[in-house]
Amino acid sequence: MTWTKSSTAWPSRRGKAPSRRPCNSGRGDHVTVRKVLANAAILLAGGVDPDAADVGLGERFNPRLDASLLLAKTLGLARHRLLASLSDQVTAADATVFDALLSRRLAGESVAYILGSREFYGRPFLVDHRVLVPRPETELLVALALGFLDSFAAHYGGPLRCHDACTGSGCVGLTIACQRPGLSVSLSDLSAGALAVAAANIRALQADGELLGAVDCLESDLLAAVPGTYCLITANPPYVDSTTTDVIFSGGSVEPRLALDGGADGLRLYGDLAAQAYQRLVAGGALLVEIGEEQGAAVAALFRQAGFRDVGVKQDLADQDRVVIGYKHEAD
Numbered sequence: 438m439t440w441t442k443s444s445t446a447w448p449s450r451r452g453k454a455p456s457r458r459p460c461n462s463g464r465g466d467h468v469t470v471r472k473v474l475a476n477a478a479i480l481l482a483g484g485v486d487p488d489a490a491d492v493g494l495g496e497r498f499n500p501r502l503d504a505s506l507l508l509a510k511t512l513g514l515a516r517h518r519l520l521a522s523l524s525d526q527v528t529a530a531d532a533t534v535f536d537a538l539l540s541r542r543l544a545g546e547s548v549a550y551i552l553g554s555r556e557f558y559g560r561p562f563l564v565d566h567r568v569l570v571p572r573p574e575t576e577l578l579v580a581l582a583l584g585f586l587d588s589f590a591a592h593y594g595g596p597l598r599c600h601d602a603c604t605g606s607g608c609v610g611l612t613i614a615c616q617r618p619g620l621s622v623s624l625s626d627l628s629a630g631a632l633a634v635a636a637a638n639i640r641a642l643q644a645d646g647e648l649l650g651a652v653d654c655l656e657s658d659l660l661a662a663v664p665g666t667y668c669l670i671t672a673n674p675p676y677v678d679s680t681t682t683d684v685i686f687s688g689g690s691v692e693p694r695l696a697l698d699g700g701a702d703g704l705r706l707y708g709d710l711a712a713q714a715y716q717r718l719v720a721g722g723a724l725l726v727e728i729g730e731e732q733g734a735a736v737a738a739l740f741r742q743a744g745f746r747d748v749g750v751k752q753d754l755a756d757q758d759r760v761v762i763g764y765k766h767e768a769d
C-alpha cells in the first residue's frame with residue numbers, strides 16, 4: 438500500500454550522495470544565498486538537478502524546500518525572508534553551520550528532526566526522535582473533530598471534554614484545545630518519551646498565548662488508565678503493517694517503531710481502542726481515528742462491533758480514506 442507516515446523517510450538514492458563539501462562556501466569567495474541553495478538542492482537530490490522532470494524523487498521529497506528550511510534556520514530568518522535575500526552573501530561562519538545541518542539531512546535525518554519543529558494546523562510543534570513527525574493529512578482528523586464538537590455543543594448541556602489517545606507530540610489534541618478554548622482536553626500515550634514532548638508543546642503553546650487552559654497528560658495503554666467520560670475521543674494510532682514497517686526502517690527511518698507498527702495487518706489497536714472508547718463516551722459522543730488508506734472497511738467493521746452507529750469513512754484531500762468516525766447513540 439502507499440504509506441503516508443513514511444513521508445519524511447529519505448529516498449533510497451541518498452546512498453549515492455556526492456562526497457564533496459555540501460555548501461562549497463566560506464573559502465573567501467563571494468557565495469550568495471541563491472548559489473548555496475542551488476548547490477544544496479542538487480546535493481540533496483543525489484547530484485542531479487531536482488527540477489529535472491525524470492528525477493523521480495517522490496511526491497513528498499523536495500530538495501529545494503529542505504535546503505531553504507535548513508538555510509533559513511542557519512541564518513535565523515523566516516523562510517519568506519530568505520527567499521527575499523537571494524543575492525545576499527553567506528558568511529563563512531554561517532556556511533559551516535549550514536554544512537553541518539545539510540550533512541545530517543544527507544545522512545537521512547528528517548528536516549523536522551533537524552529543525553526540532555514541524556508546523557501543524559498553522560502552529561509549530563516541537564518534535565524529536567521520541568515522536569512521529571506530524572503529517573499534513575492528520576489535519577483532516579482535527580478538522581472533522583472540530584466540526585463534530587461544534588454541532589455537539591449546540592445541544593449538549595454538560596461540560597465539553599475531549600481526549601486524544603496515542604497523542605505523540607500532542608499535535609491533534611493540542612490543536613483542538615487551541616482552536617476551541619474552554620474545551621477541557623487531555624492527552625495520553627504509551628510512551629513516556631512522547632509524553633515529555635507533548636508536555637513541552639503544552640508549555641510552548643501556553644507561552645505563545647495559543648493555549649489558554651491546562652491540559653493533562655497521562656501514560657496509558659490506549660485508554661486503560663484514562664478516567665472519566667468524554668464527548669469526543671480522537672486517536673492516530675500506529676497503523677502500518679509490520680512488514681512495511683521493516684521496509685521503512687531498512688530505508689533509514691528514525692521515527693519510533695511504536696508510532697508506526699500496527700501489527701501484522703496494521704489493525705492491531707483499533708478493536709481495543711473502539712471498545713474502550715465506547716465505554717468512555719457520553720451519549721451522542723464520537724470516536725474519530727486516522728487510518729491507512731486501505732483500512733476503511735476493516736476499521737469501520739471494528740467500530741460497529743464495539744457498538745458504534747452511523748459509522749463513516751472520510752477521505753483526505755488526495756481522495757484517500759483517512760478517518761473513521763462513529764457515534765455512541767443517545768439510547769445506548
Ligand SMILES: C[S@@+](CC[C@H](N)C(=O)[O-])C[C@H]1O[C@@H](n2cnc3c(N)ncnc32)[C@H](O)[C@@H]1O
Nearest residue numbers: 571603604605626627628658659673675695696
Ligand atoms: C502514529 S503516532 C501518532 C502521533 C500523533 N498523534 C500524530 O498524529 O502525529 C502513534 C502514537 O501512538 C503511541 N502508541 C503506540 N501504541 C500505543 C498504545 N498501545 N497505547 C497508547 N499509545 C500508543 C505511540 O507512542 C505514538 O506516539
